[in-house]
Amino acid sequence: MAAAAAAELDSVVAYGRGESFRMLFADHQGLILLKTDADRASSKDFDVIGMSPGRLHREDNIGTSAIGIALRLGRPAHLHGPQNYHSSLSNFSTYAAPVFHPRTGEVEGLVGLVCRADRATNLLYNITVQTARNIQTEMSATRDEEANMLVAAYRGNSDSDHVACAAIGLSIEITNIAMRQLLSAREIEELRRYLSTGNLPRTRTVHLDTAAGQRVTLRVRPVETRSERIGILVSLTSRTDVSRPSSAATSVDEKGGGCGRIREAERSAILSVLTECAGNRAQAAASLGIARSSLYRKIEKYGLENV
Secondary structure (H helix, E strand, O other), X not given: OHHHHHHHHHHHHHHOOOOOEEEEEEEOOOEEXXXXXXXXXXXXXXXXXXXXXXXXXXXXXXXXXXXXXXXXXXXXXXXXXXXXXXXXXXXXXXXXXXXXXXXXXXXXXXXXXXXEHHHOOHHHHHHHHHHHHHHHHHHOOOOOHHHHHHHHHHHHHOOOOOOOEEEEEOOOEEEOHHHHHHOOHHHHHHHHHHHHOOOOOOOEEEEEEOOOOXXXXXXXXXXXXXXXXXEEEEEEEEEEEOOOOOHHHHHHHHHOHHHHHHHHHHHHHHHHHXXXXXXXXXXXXXXXXXXXXXXXXXXXXXXXXXX
């Protein structure tokens, strides 16, 4: 991880040579391990404010900064000037983005960037986030061809750390934070059993009642080589509170028969459109060709309020 970070930090400062900012890499506790400066003339300024290797930048020891926020929330952060709690940082902007282990989904480290407040730009935020992603890519490099395929499939399935998704193989498991918060290890192992089934279709919807008291609907897709299945992709499509069962569960699971299949088909169509429209009811109604009021009634009927 440190080797990947060192190479990426060097490439960024080479790109921004002469600009007054410092790139940092810290571990999962906020301990700064590496630093590199785009402008050597300003190096001492950054050392004075504590942005140097060996310094700890957790919130409980230096107060609020982008580094502390990114570690605590597990997402990129930017604080400008006095928004940084520590007085030494009041004239600076801090940026930070966590680096997640590509297989476990845990925060392994953090990319930081610091510059004078009057030189802050949105570009520096984007550079910080992209550098963290580049380090993750380097960390996932492996000589195991099947593992590489699963990592590539996972990346194609996940464009956000806040969308629950996972790639599960026989010897590798890549799960982001959102999925780990949703499913227990036992539930993930239950999904792993699908690898040994020979009748998994190209796309399959799986319903699980989680330990947290939610009924989740997951889309499961196989990852295959030419000769065998090596894993499955799992992504969340909906979730409902089990303590408030939906009428969809009654109409499909209990009544069954032809009517049940029709209801399930309608529910699946509405769910698919809502997912494509990111939950926008107006767009979904227009796409389905029905009145918005009708869509709202069907959403309530099928328990899709949380989509």
